[in-house]
Amino acid sequence: MKTEIKNKTKKYITILLGAFLVLFVFRCIYGYTHKETSPLFHTNENITSIISNARKNYATKKHEIISANSGSPQTRIDQKYEKIAEIHSSTSNYDTDEKSIRSEISKYKALIQYEHKSGNSGYRNLNFSIGVPPENFDAIYQSLIKIGMVSAKQITKTDKTNEYKELNAKKLSLEKIRTALLELKAKGGRIEEFIQLENRILEIDQQLQDLGVSLGNFDDENEFCTVQISLKEGKEIKKDSLIIIKEALEWTIETYIKLMVALTFLSLLAYLLTLTILKLKQNK
Known part of the structure; x- marks a missing residue:
């Protein structure tokens, strides 16, 4: 009996230690392969969140109301809307990434409607507001978020029909x-x-x-969506192995404790639920 208990105890301990090691190894791999963004860059300016100097861009989406009886379009409604994408990025390859941004702008037939550059070499900042043909909006957005290290991004669409x-x-x-x-x-x-x-x-x-x-601004010939992109330059700080292992160990301990607490709570809940069911059956 004692031997059986010892074997079960060893088995549970092995499982628990194995789970801890798996989490630790996973976090170490993440630490070595993952590239951090803005916190690792020394800069002297904040990212411009909204470029207010740029013009407003609007686009049109055509909707057709189908008749329930004939099945053919009866009325066409033109929805006017404003669509803005904001991308905040950091980079240690400023010149290369600036060229890449300009290349994507040209590739997707977009227009630079506002441009602002500031800072000395090593701490430069670049802000663009770009007018993009509506049909190219998604494609250029997906291309631009691959340039540099994106720290924040969002897309906002506002109806302007009224x-x-x-x-x-x-x-x-x-x-x-x-x-x-x-x-x-x-x-x-x-x-x-x-x-x-x-x-x-x-x-x-x-x-x-x-x-x-x-x-x-609402004319069909002037239809654009807007992409606002900010690019900050700085020197990337690489973490050494000791820091990565330390962070991995801290994260693993914290995560492991949370998991154990959650499992204990679920086990207790399942035990109480089982007792309740058994009592109900006995009462019957």
Whole structure:
């Protein structure tokens, strides 16, 4: 009986030690192969999160409503939207990666709408805002996140259909007011009234001009999505073996304890559940 207990104890200890070693070896391999990003780079500037100087880009997605009776398209709805990708990267090969970014921009027929470079050699920063044809957005995004070491990335899509409709409605309203004012002006009157009408017409013309610029961003020929990319330069700090082993051991102990606690809790829960079921059967 004692021998059997000893054998079982040895078996459980071996399993537990084996699980610990597997976790430790896995974390060591990860430490040697994984490349860290921004924490390993000494830089003197923060990454620009949003490039506000760049123009707004909008695109259109066409939706067709199919008739339930005929099965053919009855109505077409044009959705206006703004789609922005933000990529924050670090690199120790600044010149090479800058050339790669410019190459991808040219490859996917994109436009550099804003560019800002700063910093001395070894601590340089590069910020781009790129206008990308909607059909090339996903492809250029996937290409750019492979350049350097990405520390953060996100894509945001915002519907702008209502804003577009409101701008058109405002334009139509201003055009009607302008036409009415021109008709009043043609009827003549006192010089003071004439000057007031002229000033009001000039104000409306300015508003229409501003609306024209805003609506121009929605034109089909100007359709783009936006990719904002920031690239920071720095010297990569490589960890030595002792640091990697130390971090691996700390991570393994912490993870192992969590796993043991979770397994103990599940075992206790299963035991209590079994007792409850047995009592219920006895009561029957």
